Amino acid sequence: MKPAAFDYARARSVEHAVELLGREGARVLAGGQSLIATLNMRLSSPSLLVDINAVAGLDRIVRRNGHIEIGALVRHAQAERAAEIAQAAPLIARALPHVGHPAIRNRGTIGGSIAFADPAAELPACLVALDGEVDIAGPVGPRMVKADDFFQGLFETALGPHDVLTAIRLPAATRDTRVGFAELARRHGDYATVGLAAAARANGTKLTDVRLAFFGVGATPVRARHAETALAAGDVEAAVAALARDLDPPDDVQAEGRVKKHLAGVLLRRVARQLGEANP
Amino acid sequence: MSAHEITLTVNGEEVRESVDARTTLVDFLRDALGLTGSHVGCEHGVCGACSVRLDGAVVRGCLLLAVQCDGHAVETIEGASDSGAIADLQEAFRTRNALQCGYCTPAMLLSAAELLAGGGVPSRAAIRVHLSGNYCRCTGYQAIVDAVEAVAHARAGARP
Numbered sequence: 439m440k441p442a443a444f445d446y447a448r449a450r451s452v453e454h455a456v457e458l459l460g461r462e463g464a465r466v467l468a469g470g471q472s473l474i475a476t477l478n479m480r481l482s483s484p485s486l487l488v489d490i491n492a493v494a495g496l497d498r499i500v501r502r503n504g505h506i507e508i509g510a511l512v513r514h515a516q517a518e519r520a521a522e523i524a525q526a527a528p529l530i531a532r533a534l535p536h537v538g539h540p541a542i543r544n545r546g547t548i549g550g551s552i553a554f555a556d557p558a559a560e561l562p563a564c565l566v567a568l569d570g571e572v573d574i575a576g577p578v579g580p581r582m583v584k585a586d587d588f589f590q591g592l593f594e595t596a597l598g599p600h601d602v603l604t605a606i607r608l609p610a611a612t613r614d615t616r617v618g619f620a621e622l623a624r625r626h627g628d629y630a631t632v633g634l635a636a637a638a639r640a641n642g643t644k645l646t647d648v649r650l651a652f653f654g655v656g657a658t659p660v661r662a663r664h665a666e667t668a669l670a671a672g673d674v675e676a677a678v679a680a681l682a683r684d685l686d687p688p689d690d691v692q693a694e695g696r697v698k699k700h701l702a703g704v705l706l707r708r709v710a711r712q713l714g715e716a717n718p
Numbered sequence: 719m720s721a722h723e724i725t726l727t728v729n730g731e732e733v734r735e736s737v738d739a740r741t742t743l744v745d746f747l748r749d750a751l752g753l754t755g756s757h758v759g760c761e762h763g764v765c766g767a768c769s770v771r772l773d774g775a776v777v778r779g780c781l782l783l784a785v786q787c788d789g790h791a792v793e794t795i796e797g798a799s800d801s802g803a804i805a806d807l808q809e810a811f812r813t814r815n816a817l818q819c820g821y822c823t824p825a826m827l828l829s830a831a832e833l834l835a836g837g838g839v840p841s842r843a844a845i846r847v848h849l850s851g852n853y854c855r856c857t858g859y860q861a862i863v864d865a866v867e868a869v870a871h872a873r874a875g876a877r878p
Contacts (some may be wrong), residue, residue: 439761445720446739446785467786474781475762478742487739489786515775539851541829542763544775545782626850 441477445486449493452575452602458488459600460577466490466602468511471538471546472554496549496604501526507573507607510549514538517548526610529568529617529637533560536619539627552588553603555595558629558654558692560621562589566651566659567617567635570608576601589658614640618712620705621653624692630654631692634705638669638713645670645713650706655687655698665706674710678703724788728753729797737784744768744779746787747794755795755824759853766852769825770794776832795824804831806872810865818856826852830866839870 449455458464463485467473476482490496496511499522506526508517517523518534537543537551537560551561552572565572565585572583576598583596590596597603611617621633633653638645648670650662664680687698720739725732728751735750742761747753747770759767761780768779771793798804804827810816817823826849833840833848840848845866846859854862 440745441740441742443720443738443740446722446783467783470783470786471763471778471781474742474783477740478761478780487783491786535847538763539766540832540848541766541769541776541778541851542781545772545777626847 439478439480441474442480442483444477444484446489447486448489448491451493452490452496452604455488455490455493455602456575456577456600458486459602461486464488464599466553468550468553469513469546471542471550472556473550490602499523501610504610505607506610507605508548509605510547510553510603512548514543514546514548514551515540518543527568527608528611528615529564529619529635530561530608532617532619533564533635536560536621536623536627536630536633542627548606549603552606553595553597555589555593555658556629557592557657557659558631558633560619560630560633560635560653563633563635563651563653563659564619565606565608566661567637567649568608569637569649570606572596572603573605573607574601575604580604582607586661592657594657613716616640616645616713616716618709620708620712622701622705629692632687632698632701632705634702634709635659636709636713640716644672648713650709652685652702652705654692655685655702660685662702662706669710669713674707677710678706681706722785722788724785726787726789727791729793729800735784739783739785741784742780743770743772743782743784743787743792746784747779747792750784753794753796755799757821757824759821764853765822766829767822767825769828769852771798771828776828795828798828798831804828807831807834807865807869810869810872811862814861814865814868816857816861816865817854822852822854822856826854826862830862830869834866834870834873839867839874842867845870 465484467487467489496509498509500507616638618636621630638648648666651659662684665677668677687695757767759765770779
């Protein structure tokens, strides 16, 4: 199908984008890898697309004060090649090859994946597992939102209609950082049936600060808090059993809820092994 | 409706056209420029048949608006084919029956060329993962992987 008619404007700066978004029915266009698909299918019909691709400075990856900041317009492929991401954000590096296909990653942006907040997408779950932050520019100025507060419902986030996501910020990995990532999809690069992004801190042979963020199992990335506690106590099977309390995935086009629940346990065992290993 | 004047390079030639904001790049290439080697399949980024190069990187022609390409360089299968840069890949597809109906082939060639441009001989698994975004409904992929692998070996052998 073809999109319904809309107007198009190229933003010159973040402030200009926020101003343009003041119009009723305006939407941000970044990589467009989800948005334009929804336009083509006429699942959305904005009055104006505000293209931020030409805004300077949003495509940077910066390490500062123990954090790594990834600009909203950093393309997935650019992030995949970035040495800073491999070193300071190994969970993101592990997840990226699963985000869409190479042609999607050449155009899709990190900020777009977070702002679109598909419940089966990899990067929102990584942001939650890493306890990251989102930088937002809006009509009243910039603000920061923690990952746990950012994802609010199905495709619903802390972003208002006039806001632009400008960057995400993650704690840079240290020697005791442990991460794990696994997903199951029918075709490599498709949205996951179930996936798991995890982070923890190694303390001797034990794990602390375990954060398990499942995706494809609810409206947003879902923390498995009972399983986190069991894993920190060193009991993988108790963690798998705890998923019965932590997760209640609805049936969807990919699989029935009970199948997803079983697969979540399979993934947790795989990820638990990864969390036991130091990063290369 | 909003019409926009755009200037871009397509296969090395400068093009100036007026486009509606809602026209996708692949429709623009096919309908305005007559470059019909880029195919329209699913129109939502799943099948990969519309793949073209934007500033050298392979992208979905259905998930990009023509108006966004103002000031950029686009290369289609016509340009890649005329340049001779993928002649070995095209020949390998032909000799190994890596196409039947040919609908997916232009995009499949561009995706495979991008993988091979990275150098070396990728494993068959890596070839499959790289081509995972390009559907082929005829061949079952085996012959496509054969062709790409053969070219990788040939290019590696041809290098000093």
